Amino acid sequence: MTPLILAGATAAGAIASLAVLSAKGAGLLLWPLAVATLGAAWLLMTRLSNDRQADARFGWSVPAIFGLSLLFAWEVVTRGFDIPRVLLPAPSLIGAALLAQAAILFADFQQTVLKSVIAGYLLGNGSAFIIALLVDRSPFLQRGLLPLGNLVSAIPIVGIAPIMVMWFGFDWPSKAAVIVVMTFFPMLISTLAGLQATDRMQRDLMTSYGASYGQTLLALRLPAAAPMIFNALKLNSTLALIGAIVAEFFGTPIVGMGFRISTEVARMNVDVVWATIAVASVIGSAFYGTITLIERRMTFWHPSFRKARG
Amino acid sequence: MKSLLVSSALVLAAGIATGASAQDKLTLQLKWVTQAQFAGYYVAKDKGFYKEAGLDVTIKAGGPDINPSQVIAGGGADVIVDWMPSALATREKGVDLVNIAQVFQKSGMMLTCRKDSGVTAPKDFPGKTLGVWFGGNEYPFLAWMDKLGYATTGGSGVTVLKQGFNVDPILQKQAACISTMTYNEYWQVIDGGLKDSDLLVFKYEDQGVATLEDGLYTLGKHVKDPAMAAKLAKFVKASMKGWDWAAANSDAAAGIVLDNDASGAQTEKHQKRMMGEIAKLIGSNPKGTGYLDPAAYDRTVAVLMGGKSAPVITKKPEGAWTHEIFDKAK
Numbered sequence: 319m320t321p322l323i324l325a326g327a328t329a330a331g332a333i334a335s336l337a338v339l340s341a342k343g344a345g346l347l348l349w350p351l352a353v354a355t356l357g358a359a360w361l362l363m364t365r366l367s368n369d370r371q372a373d374a375r376f377g378w379s380v381p382a383i384f385g386l387s388l389l390f391a392w393e394v395v396t397r398g399f400d401i402p403r404v405l406l407p408a409p410s411l412i413g414a415a416l417l418a419q420a421a422i423l424f425a426d427f428q429q430t431v432l433k434s435v436i437a438g439y440l441l442g443n444g445s446a447f448i449i450a451l452l453v454d455r456s457p458f459l460q461r462g463l464l465p466l467g468n469l470v471s472a473i474p475i476v477g478i479a480p481i482m483v484m485w486f487g488f489d490w491p492s493k494a495a496v497i498v499v500m501t502f503f504p505m506l507i508s509t510l511a512g513l514q515a516t517d518r519m520q521r522d523l524m525t526s527y528g529a530s531y532g533q534t535l536l537a538l539r540l541p542a543a544a545p546m547i548f549n550a551l552k553l554n555s556t557l558a559l560i561g562a563i564v565a566e567f568f569g570t571p572i573v574g575m576g577f578r579i580s581t582e583v584a585r586m587n588v589d590v591v592w593a594t595i596a597v598a599s600v601i602g603s604a605f606y607g608t609i610t611l612i613e614r615r616m617t618f619w620h621p622s623f624r625k626a627r628g
Numbered sequence: 629m630k631s632l633l634v635s636s637a638l639v640l641a642a643g644i645a646t647g648a649s650a651q652d653k654l655t656l657q658l659k660w661v662t663q664a665q666f667a668g669y670y671v672a673k674d675k676g677f678y679k680e681a682g683l684d685v686t687i688k689a690g691g692p693d694i695n696p697s698q699v700i701a702g703g704g705a706d707v708i709v710d711w712m713p714s715a716l717a718t719r720e721k722g723v724d725l726v727n728i729a730q731v732f733q734k735s736g737m738m739l740t741c742r743k744d745s746g747v748t749a750p751k752d753f754p755g756k757t758l759g760v761w762f763g764g765n766e767y768p769f770l771a772w773m774d775k776l777g778y779a780t781t782g783g784s785g786v787t788v789l790k791q792g793f794n795v796d797p798i799l800q801k802q803a804a805c806i807s808t809m810t811y812n813e814y815w816q817v818i819d820g821g822l823k824d825s826d827l828l829v830f831k832y833e834d835q836g837v838a839t840l841e842d843g844l845y846t847l848g849k850h851v852k853d854p855a856m857a858a859k860l861a862k863f864v865k866a867s868m869k870g871w872d873w874a875a876a877n878s879d880a881a882a883g884i885v886l887d888n889d890a891s892g893a894q895t896e897k898h899q900k901r902m903m904g905e906i907a908k909l910i911g912s913n914p915k916g917t918g919y920l921d922p923a924a925y926d927r928t929v930a931v932l933m934g935g936k937s938a939p940v941i942t943k944k945p946e947g948a949w950t951h952e953i954f955d956k957a958k
Contacts (some may be wrong), residue, residue, distance in 0.1 A: 405702075480792060484796055579791055586722075
């Protein structure tokens with residue numbers, strides 16, 4: 319059984335099952351077909367995972383097949399058991415909503431991601447980075463500001479979102495402010511920890527070169543801190559998107575992903591809600607992935623990336 | 629050993645005795661937080677009207693992002709207080725909601741505007757920012773804007789804000805007008821420091837776009853099930869008794885509501901005022917409190933379907949109300 323035959327069998331089974339679903343009436347035929355399809359997909363993934371050569375060339379294939387199998391099972395179960403649309407729509411319905419509402423979803427993406435998330439993310443991380451450098455230089459800030467930072471990090475987002483709406487109005491600035499509050503602390507702590515990451519020997523070497531504080535920072539301490547800083551940037555990329563969406567559950571203009579989710583749920587348009595969730599997860603992953611790629615380029619010297627370069 | 633047997637037998641007997649007189653459980657989901665808008669139900673519970681009817685009613689408070697229609701669709705309640713537009717829109721999406729009693733005969737909804745925003749009549753709305761509640765409460769507003777022919781996406785039409793739990797947008801001039809109820813938010817604006825003379829009010833009733841508000845809804849399958857229907861009839865009867873008592877003893881009813889407000893957010897002054905306004909909306913129907921007037925239902929459907937661009941409902945609902953339960957409750 320070569321993977322190729324298995325792949326063919328899986329595809330044929332999937333097509334046949336969906337055809338039976340659309341035909342309705344051949345209910346008895348559906349379940350064996352669906353189970354056989356999923357079984358073929360399972361075998362195919364096992365083969366691909368055990369095959370070293372295939373793994374090198376088609377590393378993406380197993381997760382892709384796995385994802386497609388999940389979608390297939392979801393489709394068959396929701397339509398086969400006739401689950402009400404308002405509880406769980408089939409993936410095909412969600413896909414249809416994605417296409418039909420593309421213009422609205424794009425407007426939401428612009429409002430939430432391009433305005434709130436990017437502004438809040440840059441402001442939150444940027445200010446935390448600068449404050450971290452200041453704290454690093456002055457002991458009194460370290461003793462005074464850090465406990466306050468701890469306090470701020472514990473503020474519940476649903477508590478500050480309405481207050482930010484009062485301060486900064488309904489539009490994106492209030493959402494960006496919520497993101498700043500959410501992302502500030504992880505970045506501050508990670509940057510500070512990163513700046514502590516060099517050991518005495520390395521710093522002594524810089525001193526014996528006669529390097530100034532700024533030169534030591536640029537040549538030694540910041541590069542050493544980079545892995546920690548990137549960790550915070552990655553964590554904050556997901557926090558920022560979540561923060562923006564939750565903040566939009568409060569006063570908002572009538573556009574944005576959070577607004578869409580809260581409104582369409584109440585209107586029982588659950589397919590649109592799922593479509594928005596799909597968009598949000600793709601954007602979140604892309605955001606995270608982008609930061610990871612930048613990290614690889616900038617911290618290529620780090621042991622965890624050496625193997626990847628071969 | 630013997631004493632153990634005797635005592636366990638006694639425990640069993642006691643269990644059976646209490647089991648026999650157990651009350652029928654029923655869960656009611658409110659449309660909003662605990663306040664005089666729902667005084668009738670709290671009165672019926674506290675004065676023991678439900679108990680007399682053999683019911684054990686759990687009252688679940690709502691909130692800004694809770695849509696009762698959704699709660700009942702998800703199985704979180706047996707009966708809900710909801711507005712007709714939201715109930716009919718949900719019905720069109722495949723949830724079989726049926727009106728079994730209509731408590732409020734009149735709509736209490738209005739748009740409250742600041743005079744200094746330059747709004748003098750609905751013709752001034754374009755270009756202005758208006759606050760609207762969502763979560764199923766946006767339908768009357770959308771139907772009204774549709775009737776006026778204004779788009780709700782900004783630009784040449786009106787700019788809509790999703791209004792939160794409070795009336796800040798009008799106090800802070802973030803919006804020219806906000807949605808208010810005669811019995812609640814309007815007074816919050818007044819308490820917020822604006823005077824009656826600073827404000828202009830557009831009642832939905834006067835604009836010819838009023839839709840029926842607080843009514844009791846349940847699922848069609850409950851109405852068809854004789855045991856459940858009997859239980860609901862008892863519930864409606866006891867609830868309406870509570871409403872009549874609340875309307876007659878407005879201040880005492882406000883006190884009962886305050887006793888039930890776990891959040892402690894409500895004030896006595898505000899609740900007494902609210903109860904007075906609510907009593908006006910219940911009116912005195914010759915057929916009894918809670919009677920759904922079919923003509924008012926038809927008017928609501930006409931408003932919701934009258935939309936040119938985006939009607940709230942697309943086809944005439946069938947079987948969306950019944951007098952069956954109400955007549956049984958007589």
